[in-house]
Each structure stands twice: as structure tokens, then as C-alpha cells.
Amino acid sequence: MKNDERDEYIPENTLSRRDFLKLTGGGILICVTFGEAALLQEGQRRMGGQGYPEDFNAYLLVHPDGRVTGYTGKIEMGEGIINSLPMELADELDVRLDAVDMVMGDTELCPWDMGTFGSLATRMFGPALRAAAAEARAVLVELASEKLKVPAARLATRDGVVFDRDHPSVKATYGELASGKKIERHITPKPSPKKASEWTIMGKPVFRRDARAKVTGGALFAGDVRVPGMLYAKILRPPAHGATLKSLDTSAAEKVAGVRIVHDGELVAALHELPDVAAAALGKIKAEYEPSPSTLDDKNIFDHLLKVAPQGQVVAHGGDLEAGKAASAATFDETYLNSYVAHSPIETHTTLVRIEGGKATVWPSSQTPFRLKEEIAPLLGLSAANVRVISPFVGGGFGGKSAGGQSVQAARLAKITGRPVQVAWTRPDEFFNDTFRPAAIVKIKSGIDAAGKIVLWDYAVYYAGDRSAAHFYDIPNHRTVAAGEWGLGGGNSHAHPFAVGPWRGPGSNTNVYARESQIDIMAAKAEMDPLEFRMANLNDERMKRLLRVAADKFGWTAAATPSGRGFGLSCTDYNGTYVVTMAEVGLDKATGAVQPKRIVCAQDMGQCVNPEGAAIQVEGCCMMGLGYALSEEVHFRNGEILDLNFDTYELPRFSRMPRIEAVIVRDDEHPPSGGGEPAITNMGAVMANAVFDASGARLFQLPMTRERIKTALEAAART
Numbered sequence: 001m002k003n004d005e006r007d008e009y010i011p012e013n014t015l016s017r018r019d020f021l022k023l024t025g026g027g028i029l030i031c032v033t034f035g036e037a038a039l040l041q042e043g044q045r046r047m048g049g050q051g052y053p054e055d056f057n058a059y060l061l062v063h064p065d066g067r068v069t070g071y072t073g074k075i076e077m078g079e080g081i082i083n084s085l086p087m088e089l090a091d092e093l094d095v096r097l098d099a100v101d102m103v104m105g106d107t108e109l110c111p112w113d114m115g116t117f118g119s120l121a122t123r124m125f126g127p128a129l130r131a132a133a134a135e136a137r138a139v140l141v142e143l144a145s146e147k148l149k150v151p152a153a154r155l156a157t158r159d160g161v162v163f164d165r166d167h168p169s170v171k172a173t174y175g176e177l178a179s180g181k182k183i184e185r186h187i188t189p190k191p192s193p194k195k196a197s198e199w200t201i202m203g204k205p206v207f208r209r210d211a212r213a214k215v216t217g218g219a220l221f222a223g224d225v226r227v228p229g230m231l232y233a234k235i236l237r238p239p240a241h242g243a244t245l246k247s248l249d250t251s252a253a254e255k256v257a258g259v260r261i262v263h264d265g266e267l268v269a270a271l272h273e274l275p276d277v278a279a280a281a282l283g284k285i286k287a288e289y290e291p292s293p294s295t296l297d298d299k300n301i302f303d304h305l306l307k308v309a310p311q312g313q314v315v316a317h318g319g320d321l322e323a324g325k326a327a328s329a330a331t332f333d334e335t336y337l338n339s340y341v342a343h344s345p346i347e348t349h350t351t352l353v354r355i356e357g358g359k360a361t362v363w364p365s366s367q368t369p370f371r372l373k374e375e376i377a378p379l380l381g382l383s384a385a386n387v388r389v390i391s392p393f394v395g396g397g398f399g400g401k402s403a404g405g406q407s408v409q410a411a412r413l414a415k416i417t418g419r420p421v422q423v424a425w426t427r428p429d430e431f432f433n434d435t436f437r438p439a440a441i442v443k444i445k446s447g448i449d450a451a452g453k454i455v456l457w458d459y460a461v462y463y464a465g466d467r468s469a470a471h472f473y474d475i476p477n478h479r480t481v482a483a484g485e486w487g488l489g490g491g492n493s494h495a496h497p498f499a500v501g502p503w504r505g506p507g508s509n510t511n512v513y514a515r516e517s518q519i520d521i522m523a524a525k526a527e528m529d530p531l532e533f534r535m536a537n538l539n540d541e542r543m544k545r546l547l548r549v550a551a552d553k554f555g556w557t558a559a560a561t562p563s564g565r566g567f568g569l570s571c572t573d574y575n576g577t578y579v580v581t582m583a584e585v586g587l588d589k590a591t592g593a594v595q596p597k598r599i600v601c602a603q604d605m606g607q608c609v610n611p612e613g614a615a616i617q618v619e620g621c622c623m624m625g626l627g628y629a630l631s632e633e634v635h636f637r638n639g640e641i642l643d644l645n646f647d648t649y650e651l652p653r654f655s656r657m658p659r660i661e662a663v664i665v666r667d668d669e670h671p672p673s674g675g676g677e678p679a680i681t682n683m684g685a686v687m688a689n690a691v692f693d694a695s696g697a698r699l700f701q702l703p704m705t706r707e708r709i710k711t712a713l714e715a716a717a718r719t
Helices: 015-025 039-045 080-091 121-148 172-176 211-216 275-282 301-307 319-328 369-381 405-417 427-433 507-527 530-536 541-554 611-630 678-695 706-718
Strands: 027-030 060-062 067-072 100-103 155-158 163-165 171-173 231-235 242-248 260-265 266-274 286-290 312-317 330-338 350-356 357-363 388-389 423-426 440-448 454-462 476-483 567-575 577-588 593-604 659-664
Touching: 015 286, 027 541, 060 121, 060 172, 060 706, 080 121, 080 330, 100 319, 121 155, 121 163, 121 172, 155 286, 155 440, 163 172, 171 172, 171 330, 172 369, 211 541, 231 275, 231 405, 260 330, 260 405, 266 405, 266 507, 275 357, 301 440, 319 440, 319 454, 319 476, 330 507, 350 405, 350 659, 357 405, 369 388, 369 405, 405 423, 405 476, 507 530, 507 567, 530 541, 530 567, 541 577, 567 678, 593 611, 593 706, 611 678, 611 706
Parallel strands: 067 100, 231 423, 357 388, 454 476, 593 659
Antiparallel strands: 027 060, 060 067, 155 163, 163 171, 231 266, 242 286, 260 266, 312 476, 330 440, 350 357, 350 423, 440 454, 567 577, 577 593
């Protein structure tokens, strides 16, 4: 994917790296190694990746005209790294931001990457890019020293120019230094990236460079890619997960002019040069299925999950649980549930595959282009070296486009037909084939002493994994156990009636909801204000500072809950990003309807590359989080997905949107961490705590639908 000043994207580009260099007339190709490499590679190995190469010789290219191209295996799906990564590169290289282009997610041009997820782009890829840019600048200074006959120590850089500090008119542009050359050079010792105090571009708000293309329709997504001779494929969908095809009659569909029907094992598709004709032909196929053997539904799923739960692993522990029980003046034993949730991206899963001359080119909506390359190659009988993935814009992923079912279908059909094939799932296809956020259970036994100090914490989570499971409070006697994972290949796929996988802030949404609800329950029992209770049980000064910042912005005043005001509070540490969320809600007790009124979300993500982009992500997290907190839930029965569109699957609506205030706290003492996911993880708890404060009703299952709230209100009235 190539971005230029016109915000155009050219997915049809099939140049190799070598051809690209020839076309651009050479340039300076920087090879870098640096201290962060071990951290990066360790993170990649933990996520199943092969690790970045030792020499990062594809990270950036300085062209003869002075423009700079940055290369990343990351993709842009709305999270804003199309802004923040060039900001990092431009600042370290000392060039104008508008002189930097980015090639993203192209497996032929970009260095290997594990994928775009987990809020890791800035935290793990950023150091690599910045180190490459810092070394590139040092190489340019050396070249300028040789060209200008000036000692390198006397040279400085600014806006793509190397100049003599004593005689500024003595200078050379990066373009002049790079003209007609391909130079591979290492610098010893390695230059250090700039300190935050030295930034000139990073740390300042920058609006999105892809905005104009997206609002005018100029941005290309996978469904916009066209190649000669392509066919559109419509896929037959079984009635339920686990249902097996018993009989198939395609005779009527085969009579449609120009239609090709493919039946390859479980894959049945109608293909045509026009998508509506392919869809009409698919509708003529008569298929009979054996019913799914599943007897599970959205009511009995939690009992089933507990029955088949794997052995748990201790995530954190300290002190003695029996001593904690003995020291407790009050104990609390609660169970929290969350239902399956769909990703619901605007763009459904879409991929185009073309096989030509013993090579394949793939244009997918995918968060993991390099993983997809390895997955598709054996299906086509090709080596991975002969499969190229070119990533256009992705219209929302949220973890769901880490899996590439549509890409596999397109690849199989392209091989069978000998034609380029595009598969674009319909909205019902999307709901049926999606990898849902797993249903999960959390059981907590906790205790406080007479002074309101937490002295006991026994926490067990099932199927949400250990992310955000371990608490950060000052609790002397504690244990955290995680049984079952949320992710693809997590070893618990047999437990679920359909595929599950990462969902924005995976695992943490469940764990933060349970933990912060339990904290509020104890605060209410101690007759303490929820903020004061947290401050009294925290030693983490960074979190305490953020709590004070949020409280000041919100105008929080102390009161024990339930106060009737509808105030809620939740805080978390998500992979190094600290988040405090406060909310005010209105509650119609007759209908159970919750109306969020305002949300203040304070976030400390260490050094912040783009405060504007960070604020946008916080706002998006809060809006999306209202969905899993209040309405989003996948209903199913015996393998059949009962929600296949937005008529029954309820996303947050504009009428339900509160005023959202994002507070990005500057923190130059800590390195940059992620911002695409952290703020969403507080939303379940902050809404549950606000509903409790408004009504005295405690909700133990997400989403907090009107029916569940009415039931909780009735239960609260009886106590």
C-alpha cells in the first residue's frame, strides 16, 4: 500500500523490492541493528512469529528527490498508525512529515511482521522504525561530511538537509546525497533515538492523512480492487455450525448464463463476472444438511464451559489465602459472566486472489498479511516466496481479521477456476463465520478488614485468558488463576460451539469488568466512596495520579454507593497503558434502559506520539465499549447463529452516545505504549458500577440488557 501526497492507494502494484529500487533510481538503503531487537524478537516469538531479520534493510528508503518511503508489515485499519509511524520516522530522520510516504502490509516490500493487533504497533514496531531513522540520519551526516569536506561533528540536520553549523550555506540535501546510489552501511556505535524533549514532530497533534481519501471514496479497500478476468464468488453457508452437507442440487444454478458452480468438499460456490448474478445463482442451489449435533445455546453455555474447563494456570500469587480469610471482616463470593460478542466491522471479510505465472497475489482485508501468506501458499501448491500479499486499507478489524477464512476460500476457488476470484462475505456470512469474543466466566472470592483494606483476593478466570487478570492493588494475600484462552489456537476450541478469537482488548474486557465490579462491591460494603476506596488500596503512584486527574476533570465528589447519582469508576493497566474512566448514566427503572450522559477517560500511555490520534482512539474505544457493556450479544441455538444482521444484533446508536472527554496525560518518563485498545477495557465495569450507583442493582452478566437490568432491580428491591 503506497501513500502519497494525493492520498492514493495502488494495490495493483506488483513490483518486487529490487524492481522498486530500480524504478526509483536508487537511494540510500539503511541496514540497522539495535538494542530493541531482542525485545521485538522475543515478543514476536511469543506470538508465533519468525522474528524480524537481524539487518533491517527494508525499513526506509531515501529517494534521490529527497522524499522518504517507510516500510512496515503493519496495516492501517482505522487505528491511525498511518499517521503515527511516519511521525516517528520523520522526527528521527529530520525531514518534513509531508515528505514521508508509507508502504504498509506488502509482504514483498516490507519486513516480516507478526500482525497488527494488541496495541503493539507503537510499542514494539516504533522502536525499530525510530532506530532505523536515527541510523539513517547518522549515515547521511557521514556522507555529507565526505561530500562537503566538513567534520561530521560540525554538521546538523533539518528538513532533509545536512548543513554546516558555522556556515549554514554549506549544505547538502538528502536527495543529493542519495542520488544514484544504493549504500548499505552500519554505524558504530549505534546512535540513540531522540529524547522526548528533542522531538519536533512527535508529541504534537496531527490530523489523519487518510481522512480526505476515506470521506471522498478515494481510499481503496479489498472490495475495490479490480483485475482483468476476475470472478465474484458467493459461498453457500450451512444453516448451523456443525451441520454437514447431505445432498446438493445445483442444476438450476448451472443454467444461469456465465455462472460457474464449484463444489469442493464442504466449499460450495457460485461464481460470475457480476456479483449480483453470482448471488442470484447461489439462491437457486438446493442443499440439504444433517443437523448440528450441538445442544448448546446462549443460556446453557456457561454451565457447559465450566464442565469442560481445562486445568488452570497460576498467573500471580502472594501471601496466604487462609490468612486472608482469617483477617477478613467481610467476604464476597461472586461470579461474573460475559456473552459471545461479534466484531461487526463496517467492511466484511473480503479478499481477491490472482494466480499467474506460478505466482499468486493476494489483496485481503487482513490484520496478518505475513501469516496469511504462509497459510495460503500450501493451499495453492506454491512456496511462500511465490505468494505476495498486498494490504489495502482494512475497514475495521478489532481482532476479527486476524483469521482469514475468506482468503482461504478465494485461494481455493482461484486455483480451481484458473481465474482471479474475489470473495466478499455478506453481512449474514460475516456473523456466521466470525470468530467471536468467547463467552467467559470469572469467579472471585475477596475480603476486607474492618478498616476497609483488601486482605483477600482469590481470582479464577475461564476462557478469557490472563491479560489484565492479575490485579495491581495492594493486597497481601492473593492468587490469580487463568483456565482457557481467548485466542485462536488457544487449546480450548473444543469448548465452544463455534470459532472464537481476539476481540479489541482481548481478555481484558472480561477481566477488568469482573475485577473493578468486585472492587466497587467491597467499597459499598465498607461504606466508602469508590475513588477513596481505590486510593486507600493502591501503592501505584502512577495510577493514583491518573485517578486524581480523571476525578478533577469529571468533577467527582465523594459519596458512598449507591448514591443515586449514577456515577461509575473503573481503572486498569493494559500492557503498560494506564486508563481511568468515570461515567455518569441515567436509568429508567421502569424499562431498564440506560442512557449514558458523559464519560471522562484519562489515559497515560507514556510518551505519546500523536495526542490527536490517541484522543480519537480513546473516544472510539468508549463508543464501541458501550456495545459490549449494554447491548451486544450473539444469540445461538444448536449451532445456529440467530443474529445475522443489525436488526437483532444491537450496536451502540447515536441516540445513546454521551459526551466523551479524552484526557491524554503527558508522561515522558515512560516509553510509548499502545492506545488502540486500552480504553475499551474499562467500559463494562464503569457502566455496571454507574448502574449500581444509580439504582442499587448489581449486574453480573454482560451485556447489561434492559431485561437483565429489570431483573436485577427486582432482586435489589427484595433485599
